[in-house]
Amino acid sequence: MAESHKLTVVWETTDWAARWIDSTSDYAIFALTTDGRVASWNPGGESVYGYAPEEILGRPLSIFYTDEDRRDGVPEDVLRETRETGRSEAEGWRSRKDGSLFWASVILTALHDPAGQLLGYGKIVRDMSDKKRAHDAVVESERRFRMLVDGVTDYSIFMLSPDGRVTNWNQGARRIKGYAAPEIIGSHFSRFYTPEDAAAGLPQRGLETAAREGRFESEGWRVRKDGSRFWAHVVIDAIRDNDGALAGFAKITRDVTEQRETERALDETRMALYQSQKMEAIGKLTGGVAHDFNNVLQVVRGNLELIESRLSRDSQIQERLDKAIDAVERGAKLASQLLAFGRRQPLQPVVINLATALRNMDDMLRRALDETIQVETVVAGGLWNTYADVHQLENVILNLAINARDAMPDGGRLTLELGNTMLDDRYVAGLQDVPAGQYVLLAVTDTGVGMSPDILARAIDPFFTTKPEGYGTGLGLSMVYGFVKQSGGHLRLYSEVGQGTTVKVYLPRSTGSAIERPSPVSTPLRGGRETVLVVEDDAKLQSTVVDMLGGLGYTVLKADDPQQALAIIRSGVHIDLLFTDVVMPGPLKSPDMARQACETLPQLKVLFTSGYTQNAIVHGGRLDEGVELLSKPYSRDQLARKIRRLLGSPGIDLEVVEEGEREQGLAPGSLRVLVVDDDAGSADAVGALLEMLGHCPQLHKSAESADEALRKQEFDVLLTDISLPGMSGVDFALKAVRERPHIRVIFGSGSSVPPTGQLPFSWRELRKPYTADDLRGALS
Missing domain, CATH: 3.40.50.2300 (Response regulator)
Structure with missing residues (x-):
């Protein structure tokens, strides 16, 4: 009690300090004896700890500590440190009277007399629980934020120093860029850019923009650790301290390669849809007029050839007839090109080898090209076969060669390459009607003037041409495109102004055996004595065809519609060949009429003709199996040869017959x-x-x-x-x-x-x- 009395004397000599202590309730301010017992107690002590003075005076310091701290000897350690150093300061959990804990800020000071003798300790305690909770909340928030950032794998999130060096690294950055944190921290972020972008100063411009405007955003190619590239969306934000000084940058990078490819595929799909709709409209338009237009051309051509066969060989008349027939052929070609673009021409595909087809066209191509154009053909070894209409394919190659010739007015080099290729799922993504698989590639390359991007985008549009008026219809590439798509293939154009153009035609591979196309043999025009039933609803065309067949020696029966034709067939009259238009009026369709006719006359041959087949005998763009078709307008020679091929026998030599008629004094006709x-x-x-x-x-x-x-x-x-x-x-x-x-x-x-x-x-x-x-x- 002597030491306690000495402390009481000290406190009493400082009345102003006592008054301050006694009026303070936010702080527990009290004295401890040299052995660590409570010697005084203020209202703040009661407020903080919950003890009244009579409950706490004389109690040991350890009463305020947690059980764990007491077991660890913390109170004793604190007193010893204070004795030795004169002061100790700490924060930690302390215990109230009711057993609850609070976070305390504690300052313990050793008190000495003038002689330096230890009198005891002065202790100030403040309840810091609210600040502790706030601090802990901040710490927890920062911890969670770090976990969140580090746990993000879809985004690369990291910090940069003001000069652009990496200061931290999250898991998303590791996944996207391929570097572990120890490999990259401290490196300059420009290593993520392509060499050309880095040389152009793009990294530094990004930092300068972010520092100046607070934010920089862009997209471009970036490089991973393994050297591969990806398309990145990048945001750089400037980070500043409370004084506004630049502390660094926060950089967020996202790999949007897949998204970009999806958008590209979507754009291509939209364009393909637009192209498909445009083709459908053109196809309907051409289909709507092709039948009547070709019927008109057939009447004109048939009558011209009838006149030609019956008039004397006057050179002036013959010249005019030749010009008129040539005009009919140009009109027929125009209609054929429109039908090709609209994918409505009747194809008759066979298994062929493109190398053979190209060799057979060698003389034709050289005649079509100028001497100033050097032609080079490159054929890969082991070339696969394909399935295509040979005649239409030759038209495609000829069209491409002529386009190349026109693009090289001063001469140049035309290269035709054949090879095998594979279109994988990645390539065909977004392409309409182009399945992945094996294809035979025909590439036609010229060294001509080339095309600008806007012209290239319209190159396959019908009637679009850059040639002067009168030098082209603008249907060449359109026809090529339509044929390729109708054949189940794919067309791709590459061009650059001043560098030339490459047209790549992909045709599906066929595993069948290629057929050898027979060489054309010049044979005399032959007719016959068989009976032909002509079914045609156009009266003028019917009359023309009847006269053409009669002039070829055939006995001709005629019908205006399928019902009338069946009535004639069922009457028992002998008929060798049924020659019928495909598109006919009435409820009975021509194919159904032909089927019923063959049931009545099993030996009957059937030859269809049409200017536009619709879907009657053509399905999937290909002529139905076993169907014979003579497209309008056709010549007398084409008609004669087609009929003789169907009927099988040699027929009669019309030149011999006409010679016999001349010997008998018969005039033509x-x-x-x-x-x-x-x-x-x-x-x-x-x-x-x-x-x-x-x-x-x-x-x-x-x-x-x-x-x-x-x-x-x-x-x-x-x-x-x-x-x-x-x-x-x-x-x-x-x-x-x-x-x-x-x-x-x-x-x-x-x-x-x-x-x-x-x-x-x-x-x-x-x-x-x-x-x-x-x-x-x-x-x-």
């Missing part, structure tokens, strides 16, 4: 007419009329006499009376048609003619008396 009439006066009159009309008649008074002549000679027309002595005219006509199916029959009589439909062949009627005009009409 003259008909050999077998006239049967028992009335001599009537027969003589008919013979005179026929001669006046330029034909060659042979007169007979009975069917028996005419039958003998028919067995020995060829006749084009049988003109017979109905009532004859012996065999009737009708019976003789039946016999004549059976023996000579090509012969045409005209009944000339003053009595009734058999009703239509009772005879199994086509015939005409002339009621006596008839005029020369009547006779001319019946013979036409």
